[in-house]
Amino acid sequence: MNTYSYAIGKKIYVNLTNRCSNACDFCVRVNDSYSDYSLWLDKEPTAEExxxxxxxxxxxxxxxxxxCGYGEPIYKIDEIIxxxxxxxxKGKKTRLxxxxxxxxxIGTDVSKRLSGVIDTVSIxxxxxxxxxxxxxxxxEFGEKAFYSLLEFAKNCKNYVPRVILSIVDVVGAEEIKKAQEIADELGIELRVRAYIA
Ligand code: SF4
Known part of the structure; x- marks a missing residue:
């Protein structure tokens, strides 16, 4: 099994790192839903690999x-670029x-660095x-992580053609309604994702 990239339907997914600044309750890293794909990396790949x-x-x-991958890809911004x-x-569209x-x-200029290389960013x-x-x-950053992600989403609008905020459906209708208000205020599309258990 190739752990660096894999295909599902017409999409190819790239797995760059196991690292993440979050430890989400619903994370597949914890729940191991994709264990058949053996996505846990023994070593982070180079761009060439x-x-x-x-x-x-x-x-x-x-x-x-x-x-996407098991972890948070942004740690590998140089490889993403x-x-x-x-x-x-090769004429392919890219999504982060x-x-x-x-x-x-990695720093405040991260959205700018995505300019011209990432077509869609889904946050x-x-x-x-x-x-x-x-x-x-x-x-690991505490509650400031939430404010930082909103700022990042806003900044991405200046550099990335399509910006999406996403939320999993298990959080409930009231939370989704409030999330929609936040997204509307930022002028960003909200996608409600099904929870994969
Ligand atoms: S990889 Fe995604 S779902 Fe898993 S802990 Fe990090 S942010 Fe949460």
Whole structure:
């Protein structure tokens, strides 16, 4: 099994790191829902190793390549940029799935660095308040993680063509309604995701 990239339908998913600043209650790293894919990395791949791993997949037919993985991809921003440049030369669309804490993890210019390389950024909002977020996601940065992700989402609008906030459906209708208000205020699309147990 290729642990650096894998295909589901017409999408290819790239797995860059196990590291994450969160420890979400619903995380597949904890629940191990994707154990068949053996996504736990013994070593973080280089950009070249990820690009080489595409040869085992049908990159030609892929509609989008998504940086997600077991952990938080933004730790590997240099690799994301190098791989995305390669993918754009091949005419492929790129998406980054992130917890939105990049400004706390690697610095305030992170959204700018995504300019021209990432076509869609999907940020996990997960809750409608800093306290609720921290109760679910247990960020190492505490409640400021929530405010930072909102700031990151706002900044991404200047650099990334499509920005999405996402929330899992298990948080309940009231939390989803409040999340929608936050998204509307920021002028960002909200996607309600089904919880994968
Ligand atoms: S942000 Fe994503 S990778 Fe990190 S703990 Fe939460 S669900 Fe897991």
């Amino acid at each position: 990820v690009i080489n791993s595409f040869s085992a997949l049908d990159l030609e037919s892929a509609e989008e390549v998504v940086f 190098a791989i995305s440049e390669y993918l754009h030369k 799935n992130t917890n939105g804490q990049g400004e706390l993890i 996990s909002l997960n809750a409608a308040s800093a306290k609720a977020y921290q109760d679910i996601c247990h960020s």
